[in-house]
Amino acid sequence: MTKVISVRFKQAGKQYYFAPGELEIVKGDHVIVETARGTECGEVVQGVHEVPDASIVKPLKTVTRMADAVDVRRMEKNRADEKHAFEVCTERIQKHGLDMKLVDVEYTLDRSKILFYFTADGRIDFRELVKDLAGVFRTRIELRQIGVRDESKMLGGLGICGQPFCCSRFLKDFQPVSIKMAKEQGLSLNPTKISGSCGRLMCCLAYEQPAYEYLNRVTPGVGSVVKTPEGEGTVVEVNVIAGSLRVRLEGSTTVFKTFHKSECQYLRGGKRVPQPEEPEPEV
Template sequence: MTEIIGVRFKNAGKTYYFSPKGEKITSADKVIVETARGVECGDVVISNRQVEDDKIIAPLKPVIRIATEKDLAQLEANRQKEREAFKICQEKITKHKLEMNLVDVEYTFDGNKILFYFTADGRIDFRELVKDLAGVFRTRIELRQIGVRDESKMLGGLGVCGRPFCCNTFLGDFQPVSIKMAKEQSLSLNPTKISGTCGRLMCCLKYEQDAYESLLKITPKNGALVQTDEGAGTVVDVNLLTGVLKVSLHSRPDAAPKVCKRNEVKIIKDSSIRVDKAELKELSNLEKE
């Protein structure tokens, strides 16, 4: 077992493990640590805890110190510099007539590097822009092209549900989301209904999928042949969450479907959920990162 603390550098970013070096650190603290990008200040989200050795990548980097008042002042000064750098970079992009959209600017804690995040439809030759920015800021410059999902995560906003974006509030990493998930959750394959503000499939399809998969194992699907107390029939409608089925009885094909619960029928031959190839091709852009 190894003692760790968990540190996060963005509101809904990934949590990284560091060694507390025997010091008691709480989740209310900020700490100064060394990362691959340089010295950074992060929020402690997991206080001192023992974890199994196979859950960490050894050796763990130690915490340099708990953030002091001076460190917090430096952090605030960096935030102000980022706002100024954003304006300057925006002006330079316009000057060089580059078709790119600046999303965010980030200073490393020690000021040794400035990262500019942008989106663009294709590859951008920004070599002259980097030279221009380096001449202004006199430090290392990195321009990083990001996808539309990363853009939404950085900027935040409200989803179609009326709540703040999941990616901006609690989802640390993006998970693959597929059209098949939407189909299995009985959603309309209308792009405006299943995509988020970023134009990609809604992240919530993924973390709700486990519940739907469990229900699909015990619920007959559309087209399934089932036995009811009034005879055999074919399932013509399914509500997975409530477990209510509509069954067209073979003995009364012209009558209204019989309404029953999933535990009131016996599956003779189940059906399967398939996504039409034409639909899949049409909606494939929604699955892109």
């Protein structure tokens, strides 16, 4: 186990581990650290705690120092100047006729570098744009192409549920999401209903997937023959969340009854149901 603190540099951004050294650091403090992008001022979201060695990306960097009022003011000034840099870059993109969309701009704390994040359908030759921007800002320029999910995370917004985007609120990393998840959860496969504002499958499809996988395994599927309190029958409809089975009773094509799965005994057909002692996953 290794003692670390968790630091993030943007709201709802990914958390990074740093070694606290001899400093007394608590949640809510601001610290100065060295990152791959340069010197950064970050907010401590979790104080000193221990994590397994396997979860640490080596080498683990140590906090340089605690941030003071000057650092905080500099960070706030950088945030204000980023808005101006965004306007300048947008104007230069139009001037050079580049097919790209500027998403966000970031200054490093010491202003030794400006990062411009953009989206584009393909590769962009932005060498002339970099030269132009370097002449304006007189510092190192870095343009970084990102995906549409990262764009939504940076810009934020409201999802179809009426809540702010999960990615801009609390998601640290994007999880793989597949159309198979929508099928197993019984959702409509209409792309407009299962896609987020970014145009990709909604991240929330992955939240309940372990529960659906478990329930689908322990619930008789459509076509299964089960023994009910009123006799044998064939399952014609399943609600895995409620645990209910709609059964067509044997010898009739018109008599349908609904039972809870606990009232039914799986006999054959459809899919086999595991033993009850199979552990339920944590969700």
